[in-house]
Amino acid sequence: MMNGKQRQWIQILAALTMLIDHVGAVFFPAVIGFRAIGRLSFPLFAFGIAQGVMYTHSFWRYLGRILLAAAVSQPLYWLLFGKNQANPLFMLAWGAAALYFWQKETAEGRLAAMVLLAASYWAKMSYGWYGVATIVVFGLYEKRQVLCFYGQMGLTVLYGFMTGAWIQMISLFSFGVLQGAGRTEKTGFAFRLPRYFFYVFYPAHLFVLLAVKRIWG
Numbered sequence: 001m002m003n004g005k006q007r008q009w010i011q012i013l014a015a016l017t018m019l020i021d022h023v024g025a026v027f028f029p030a031v032i033g034f035r036a037i038g039r040l041s042f043p044l045f046a047f048g049i050a051q052g053v054m055y056t057h058s059f060w061r062y063l064g065r066i067l068l069a070a071a072v073s074q075p076l077y078w079l080l081f082g083k084n085q086a087n088p089l090f091m092l093a094w095g096a097a098a099l100y101f102w103q104k105e106t107a108e109g110r111l112a113a114m115v116l117l118a119a120s121y122w123a124k125m126s127y128g129w130y131g132v133a134t135i136v137v138f139g140l141y142e143k144r145q146v147l148c149f150y151g152q153m154g155l156t157v158l159y160g161f162m163t164g165a166w167i168q169m170i171s172l173f174s175f176g177v178l179q180g181a182g183r184t185e186k187t188g189f190a191f192r193l194p195r196y197f198f199y200v201f202y203p204a205h206l207f208v209l210l211a212v213k214r215i216w217g
Helices: 004-027 032-038 041-055 059-081 088-102 107-119 128-138 145-163 166-182 197-216
Strands: none
Touching: 004 032, 004 041, 004 059, 004 166, 004 197, 032 166, 041 059, 041 088, 041 128, 041 166, 059 088, 059 197, 088 107, 088 128, 107 128, 128 145, 145 166
């Protein structure tokens, strides 16, 4: 099990690679390098959500924080990317709920999780079913890392066939990042991120990129 410092490194890397991805999408759409680096971001966030579901003291408060950040971010997401879909935080919340019910290990819980997984196929949100399923698969990470890796590989290949977005295969390198973080006992990193760092960072970075786009454009 990773300690808090290791999880913070992963959170920082997830936020940084996401920022690089969004800078590329908004300002340099023809430069594939930005998008390639950005493919590492989502699985790192999916891992963080899975960890949050497993270790939060109150799942419903945890879910509420994600949904609040998603709601605040949605107008900014529409204006910045011009996409008629829900932003990724809604997908993260959906995946968190699916994993929460799956880990109850009851017939009712498993049924609820399967319904959420199936319904995500028709949901109009970033990453959709692929994102929700990825979060559920990351629930296996601590106990069955090999199964988690091959499960994620299978999902990513299927996603590539269905969407043609084969660049998403780069996301599998995120397992190397997780392995490296998990094996690092002493990082020399003393700074502690604020508790609600990402809930603020996500809408804030969208706002800044939107402001720069309006000034630049």
